[in-house]
Amino acid sequence: MMNVILIDDEPLARSIVAEYLRDFAELTVVQECNDGFEGVKAIAQHKPDLIFLDIQMPKINGFEMLELIEQPPAVIFTTAFDEYAIKAFEAHAIDYLLKPFSKDRFAKAVQKWLANHQTSGAKPATNALINEEVRQPEERNRIVVKEGSNIRIIPVHEIVYLEAYDDYVKIFTAKEMLLKKKTMSFYEQSLDTDQFVRVHRSYILAVSQITRIEPLEKDTHLALLKNGAKIPLSKTGYVKLKTVLGL
Amino acid sequence: MQLNVSAKRIFMVGSAWWILLVLFETYALRTTFGFEWQVALADAANFNLLVATAGYIMFNSMKFYQASPKTMIYLLIWSIALASLCAVLHRYLMASYFFHDNVPYQEYLAGSHVIRGLFAWLMIGLIGMQSSIWFYLQEQRASEKREQETLKFSREAELATLRQQLQPHFLFNSLNSISALAGSKPEQARLMIQQLSDFLRGTIKKDDQQFVTLDEELKHLQLYLEIEKVRFGHRLKTEIVRDEETAGLTLPSLLLQPVVENAIKFGLYDTVGEIVIRIDAKAADKQLMITVENPFDPETSRPRQGTGFGLNSVQRRLYLLYARQDLLSTKMTGPLFQTEIKIPQPA
Numbered sequence: 054m055m056n057v058i059l060i061d062d063e064p065l066a067r068s069i070v071a072e073y074l075r076d077f078a079e080l081t082v083v084q085e086c087n088d089g090f091e092g093v094k095a096i097a098q099h100k101p102d103l104i105f106l107d108i109q110m111p112k113i114n115g116f117e118m119l120e121l122i123e124q125p126p127a128v129i130f131t132t133a134f135d136e137y138a139i140k141a142f143e144a145h146a147i148d149y150l151l152k153p154f155s156k157d158r159f160a161k162a163v164q165k166w167l168a169n170h171q172t173s174g175a176k177p178a179t180n181a182l183i184n185e186e187v188r189q190p191e192e193r194n195r196i197v198v199k200e201g202s203n204i205r206i207i208p209v210h211e212i213v214y215l216e217a218y219d220d221y222v223k224i225f226t227a228k229e230m231l232l233k234k235k236t237m238s239f240y241e242q243s244l245d246t247d248q249f250v251r252v253h254r255s256y257i258l259a260v261s262q263i264t265r266i267e268p269l270e271k272d273t274h275l276a277l278l279k280n281g282a283k284i285p286l287s288k289t290g291y292v293k294l295k296t297v298l299g300l
Numbered sequence: 301m302q303l304n305v306s307a308k309r310i311f312m313v314g315s316a317w318w319i320l321l322v323l324f325e326t327y328a329l330r331t332t333f334g335f336e337w338q339v340a341l342a343d344a345a346n347f348n349l350l351v352a353t354a355g356y357i358m359f360n361s362m363k364f365y366q367a368s369p370k371t372m373i374y375l376l377i378w379s380i381a382l383a384s385l386c387a388v389l390h391r392y393l394m395a396s397y398f399f400h401d402n403v404p405y406q407e408y409l410a411g412s413h414v415i416r417g418l419f420a421w422l423m424i425g426l427i428g429m430q431s432s433i434w435f436y437l438q439e440q441r442a443s444e445k446r447e448q449e450t451l452k453f454s455r456e457a458e459l460a461t462l463r464q465q466l467q468p469h470f471l472f473n474s475l476n477s478i479s480a481l482a483g484s485k486p487e488q489a490r491l492m493i494q495q496l497s498d499f500l501r502g503t504i505k506k507d508d509q510q511f512v513t514l515d516e517e518l519k520h521l522q523l524y525l526e527i528e529k530v531r532f533g534h535r536l537k538t539e540i541v542r543d544e545e546t547a548g549l550t551l552p553s554l555l556l557q558p559v560v561e562n563a564i565k566f567g568l569y570d571t572v573g574e575i576v577i578r579i580d581a582k583a584a585d586k587q588l589m590i591t592v593e594n595p596f597d598p599e600t601s602r603p604r605q606g607t608g609f610g611l612n613s614v615q616r617r618l619y620l621l622y623a624r625q626d627l628l629s630t631k632m633t634g635p636l637f638q639t640e641i642k643i644p645q646p647a
Contacts, residue, residue, distance in 0.1 A: 111569050133473045
C-alpha cells in the first residue's frame with residue numbers, strides 16, 4: 054500500500070485526481086490539501102510516496118513548497134497551461150499532467166511512476182527540476198523560508214544582504230537573519246540584477262541599502278550598509294557594483 | 301509640432317506678401333500721383349504696417365472662435381472696426397508727423413481716406429476668413445488624429461481584453477472543473493458549460509467602442525463570477541452593491557472585467573482562507589462610481605508603483621475615451637485593496 058497526497062487549491066481539481074486514482078487499488082489518498090502550507094505539514098506527517106501538485110496556489114507556489122521539504126516525495130505536477138512550468142517539465146519532468154487531462158493520460162503517468170518506483174525504489178529527480186533556472190515570475194519578488202514549523206515569506210525588498218554559509222545562505226533583513234538551503238549562485242541569478250549585486254564570493258548586497266563605500270586595502274573596498282553592517286567588496290565585485298550604480 | 305511648422309510658413313508667406321504690397325503701392329503712388337519716392341514708400345509702408353498688425357490681431361482672435369455663422373458676424377464687426385482704426389491712424393500719423401508741408405500729399409491723404417478704409421477692410425476681412433478656415437482645418441486634423449488613435453487603441457484593447465479573458469489559466473482550469481463535474485455531477489457540468497459559453501460569447505461579441513448599461517456589464521461579470529465560484533466556491537464570496545440611482549447609467553463595455561479579474565487573482569493567490577470581493581456602484585455628480593475591493597497581504601506583497609496590480613490598460617482606455625488621467629485610482633486600507641473607477645456620464 055502506498056500513500057498519496059493531493060495538493061491543489063481547487064477542490065474539483067483534486068476530486069478528479071481522486072476519482073481517477075480509484076483504479077489503482079495499491080494507492081491510497083491519505084490527505085487532500087488546499088495550499089502549500091497544508092502540503093508541507095501533511096508531507097511531514099504522512100511521508101507519502103507520491104504527491105500530485107498544482108503550481109499556482111495561494112501564497113506559495115508548488116515549486117516553493119517543494120523547496121521547503123527536506124526529502125521531497127515523488128511528484129506528478131498537475132497544472133493548467135503555464136509556459137514557465139512547461140519549459141521546466143520538458144527538460145526534467147518525472148511527469149506532468151496538463152489540465153484537463155484524460156483518464157488514459159493520467160493512468161500512463163501513474164504507471165510510469167509505479168514502474169520507476171518498483172525498479173529503483175528511489176527518489177525521482179525532483180530536485181533537479183526545482184533547481185532549474187525556470188522560475189515563476191512571483192519568485193523574483195519573494196523568498197520562502199522554513200523556520201521551525203513556520204513558513205515565512207520574505208519580500209525581496211526587505212532583504213539587506215545575503216551571506217554564504219556552508220550549504221546554506223544566510224538571509225539578512227532589517228529585523229532578523231534566516232537560513233535557507235540554497236547556493237549563492239542561485240540567488241545571484243534569480244534576484245533582480247539591478248537591485249542585488251554579488252559583490253564578493255560570500256556576499257550579495259541590496260544596492261539600495263548601501264550608505265557608503267570605503268577603500269579597505271589595495272584593490273578591495275568596504276560597503277557600509279544602513280543597518281550598520283560592513284561588507285567586503287572583492288575587486289570584481291566593486292567593479293560590478295560601480296556599473297550598477299552608474300559610476 | 302505641425303501647427304508650429306505651418307505657422308512659420310504662414311508668417312513667411314505673409315511677410316513676402318506684405319513686401320510686395322508695399323512695393324506695388326509705392327510704385328502706384330509714384331506713377332499715379334507723382335510723389336517723391338520717399339513719400340510714396342513711407343505712405344505705403346505705414347499703411348501696410350497698420351493693416352498687417354490688424355491682420356495679425358485678426359488671425360489671433362480667430363483662434364478662439366469655432367467656425368460658425370456667428371463667427372462670420374464677429375469677423376465682420378472685427379474687420380470693420382480694425383479697418384476704420386487703420387484708416388484713421390494712418391491719416392493721423394501721416395498728417396501730424398510726416399510731410400506736413402507737402403501740400404499735394406496732404407490733399408491726397410484727405411481724399412483717399414474712405415477708399416483706404418475700404419481697402420483695409422477687404423484685406424483684414426480676407427485675413428480673418430483665411431485664419432478662420434486655417435484654424436478650422438487644424439482643429440479638424442487634430443480631432444481626426446485623435447479619433448484614429450482611439451480607434452486603433454480600442455482594437456488593440458479589444459484584442460488585449462480578449463487575450464486576458466481567454467487567459468489560459470482561467471479557461472483550462474474551468475474546463476478541468478467541468479471534466480471533474482462530468483463524472484460526479486453531470487447536471488452541474490452542463491450548467492457550467494453553458495455559463496462558460498455565455499461568458500465567452502459575451503467577450504467575443506462585444507464591441508469595444510460600445511457603451512453598455514451597468515446592468516449589462518454586471519450581468520456579464522456575474523457569469524464570470526459564477527464560473528470562478530465553481531472553481532473556488534469554498535473560498536470565494538462576492539458582494540455586489542448598487543444604488544438605485546445607477547439604473548440606466550452607462551460605461552464602456554468590458555471595462556470592469558480586467559479589474560475584477562485582478563481583484564480575484566490577488567485575493568485568491570495572496571491570501572489563504574475565505575475572501576470577499578466587493579463591487580460597489582454609486583451615482584455621484586453625474587458620474588458613475590464603481591469600487592472593486594479585494595483583500596491582500598500587505599506584509600508580503602507590494603503593489604507596483606502607480607496604479608499597480610496590472611490596471612494600466614484600464615487606465616489607458618479611460619484616458620483615450622475621456623482624456624482624463626484621474627478616473628482610476630487605487631488605495632490600500634489595511635488588508636484591503638480598493639480600485640475606484642469614475643465614469644463620466646453623457647450630459
